[in-house]
Amino acid sequence: HLATSLPxxxxxxxxxxxxxxxxxxxxxxxxxxLKNVETSLAHVDASFFLGKVCFLVTGxxxxxxxxxxxxxxxxxxxxxxxxxxxxxxxxxxxRVATAQRLLRMLQICAGHIPGVSALSFVSLMxxxxxx
Amino acid sequence: xxxxxxxxxFVLRKAWTLYSVTPLYRFRRARxxxxxxxxxxxxxxxxxxxxxVQVGIELDIKVALSSLADLRGSxxxxxxLLVQLSSRSRAxxxxxxxxxxxxxxxxxxxxxxxxxxxxxxxxxLPLFLSHGAESYTSLVGSWFQKTFDCCFRRLAISPQNxxxxxxxxxxxxxDRAASATELVFSMPRLAQPLDISYAIHPEDAKALWDxxxxxxxxxxxxxxxxxxxxxxxxxxxxxxxxxxxxxxxxVSTSVASAHCxxxxxxxxxxxxxxxxxxxxxxxxxxxx
Numbered sequence: 001h002l003a004t005s006l007p008x009x010x011x012x013x014x015x016x017x018x019x020x021x022x023x024x025x026x027x028x029x030x031x032x033x034l035k036n037v038e039t040s041l042a043h044v045d046a047s048f049f050l051g052k053v054c055f056l057v058t059g060x061x062x063x064x065x066x067x068x069x070x071x072x073x074x075x076x077x078x079x080x081x082x083x084x085x086x087x088x089x090x091x092x093x094x095r096v097a098t099a100q101r102l103l104r105m106l107q108i109c110a111g112h113i114p115g116v117s118a119l120s121f122v123s124l125m126x127x128x129x130x131x
Numbered sequence: 132x133x134x135x136x137x138x139x140x141f142v143l144r145k146a147w148t149l150y151s152v153t154p155l156y157r158f159r160r161a162r163x164x165x166x167x168x169x170x171x172x173x174x175x176x177x178x179x180x181x182x183x184v185q186v187g188i189e190l191d192i193k194v195a196l197s198s199l200a201d202l203r204g205s206x207x208x209x210x211x212l213l214v215q216l217s218s219r220s221r222a223x224x225x226x227x228x229x230x231x232x233x234x235x236x237x238x239x240x241x242x243x244x245x246x247x248x249x250x251x252x253x254x255x256l257p258l259f260l261s262h263g264a265e266s267y268t269s270l271v272g273s274w275f276q277k278t279f280d281c282c283f284r285r286l287a288i289s290p291q292n293x294x295x296x297x298x299x300x301x302x303x304x305x306d307r308a309a310s311a312t313e314l315v316f317s318m319p320r321l322a323q324p325l326d327i328s329y330a331i332h333p334e335d336a337k338a339l340w341d342x343x344x345x346x347x348x349x350x351x352x353x354x355x356x357x358x359x360x361x362x363x364x365x366x367x368x369x370x371x372x373x374x375x376x377x378x379x380x381x382v383s384t385s386v387a388s389a390h391c392x393x394x395x396x397x398x399x400x401x402x403x404x405x406x407x408x409x410x411x412x413x414x415x416x417x418x419x
Contacts, residue, residue: 029290029319031359032376064287064391065378067294069352 006040020110021052021118023102028059031067034076041080051118052109053082056098061088081122138201141234142397147260148268149286149393151414152237154245154253155279160210163196166278170194170214173274174267193217193229204241204408209256211238216267233263235271240407245415257414258407259283260395286393286414290379293389296409298355300386301333302340303402309333309385314362316377327377329366333385 001016008016022044027033037055044053055077059065077084087098109118171194178192195215202211213236217229237256239246246255261268272283288296301312311330318325343358344350363375381390387397387406397406 029378030376031363032373035375064289067290067375067379069291071352 005036006043019048019052021054021102021106022048023054023056025056025058026068026073028057028068029062029065034068034072038076049081051082051121053080054102054105054121055080055082055084056102057084057086058089060086061090077125081125083121083125138199139400139403142202142260142403143400144396144398145262146394146396147262149288149395149410149414150259150261150272150283151286151417152257152259152275153282153418154249154255154257155275155281157252158254158279160198163198167194167196169278170196170271170274174216174270177270191219192232193219199236199238202236202238202240202407204239204404204411205243207243207246208239208241209246209254211236212256214271216263216271233261233267233271235259235261235263235268238407238411240404240411242411242415244412245418257418258286258411259414284417286410286417288389288391288393288413290391292413293379293382293391294359295350295352295355296387296389297382297384298340298358299350299405299409300382300384300402301336301358302344303384303386303399305385305399309337310383312336312385313381313383314374314379315381315383316374317380318377326380327372327374329362329374331362336384 001019024037024040025033026037055073057073073084085098085101088094089098105121107113108116108120111117171192174192174194193216195213195217197213197215199211199213203209214234215231216233218232219229237259239256239258242255242257245257249255261271275281276283297312297314310333312333313331314329316327316329318327339361340358343354343361345354360375363373366372366374379391382388386399386402387395389395395406395410397403
């Protein structure tokens with residue numbers, strides 16, 4: 001399901017299936033996309049931040065078109081205890097690989113992989129910080 | 132600290148194309164005349180080969196290399212190196228003057244980050260600025276690359292860095308009337324290119340920056356963001372367009388103007404060191 005911002009329209013709440021993973025897409029060329037994500041984050045229930053949220057930063061192939069500071073993105077990931085993935089949508093190989101990663105994450109968040117749950121993502125991130 | 136305005140006047144009010152240059156190997160200041168001769172011979176040879184063809188009168192190119200001690204940040208920086216190409220038309224008589232056809236200069240203003248860890252025999256002049264025909268830039272560049280084993284790369288300026296520049300320059304105090312502050316945005320993903328030019332009265336821009344900046348002489352990324360967000364919000368209020376979703380491609384202020392393709396024009400001599408320091412920093416980060 002794709003949405004340009006949150007909250008999702010309430011009229012369809014009863015028809016909507018369970019949400020297992022929320023991926024916030026930030027285009028590094030657009031400051032507006034970062035602001036949009038920051039506003040939308042406020043509408044997400046706290047329980048999602050236990051591994052069911054991730055940030056996907058696109059457009060990283062063009063360093064010279066960068067409108068957002070990388071520190072701001074890292075801080076966002078840290079503040080919300082969620083992983084940050086970087087990709088370049090214009091390259092098919094990277095696009096496919098990123099889609100596969102997200103799909104894998106989704107499988108874990110939906111509980112389809114025995115022995116691994118969304119909480120694993122959170123503990124993996126904690127370890128990186130301690131280093 | 133102060134720069135002799137006479138000797139640096141050539142820098143002002145010209146559009147300079149920017150490059151980052153890796154350190155030069157075995158460059159000797161004492162040999163500038165030799166280098167000028169070698170470069171001149173190289174250009175003549177390339178012309179013979181039919182490269183860099185200039186249609187029209189057959190021209191002899193004279194090369195001059197000079198050091199500019201004034202153009203540097205501190206004693207730790209190398210003095211700037213100026214290369215000038217002049218032509219004397221063969222067709223006209225002996226009292227014709229040399230005409231400057233191309234100039235380029237290497238400099239380092241507070242470029243300690245790069246120069247402090249360099250081994251002996253390397254000279255650090257990371258910023259190169261050229262003005263004149265691209266064919267000459269490429270000739271001069273090739274000769275330097277071959278002779279000193281260095282590498283030139285066009286210096287692109289990201290929208291983020293452009294925002295930093297406009298915030299820095301808008302706050303500068305100026306003696307005479309300032310010209311409008313202008314930001315040019317390119318709208319993404321359209322079939323036909325569309326640019327939006329956002330012009331602000333320089334006093335309004337400075338007033339806004341003064342309310343944002345907390346410590347004079349210091350600028351933080353946060354302050355730049357607040358400044359830009361105010362400009363975006365104002366524009367959105369009037370035109371319902373989110374400039375933050377577009378690409379900032381050019382900024383113009385009374386101090387200087389800069390384009391994302393790495394083209395800069397400096398208008399005020401008093402802020403020349405500050406602008407060069409920023410550009411040196413950008414060049415160094417492109418090299419590293």
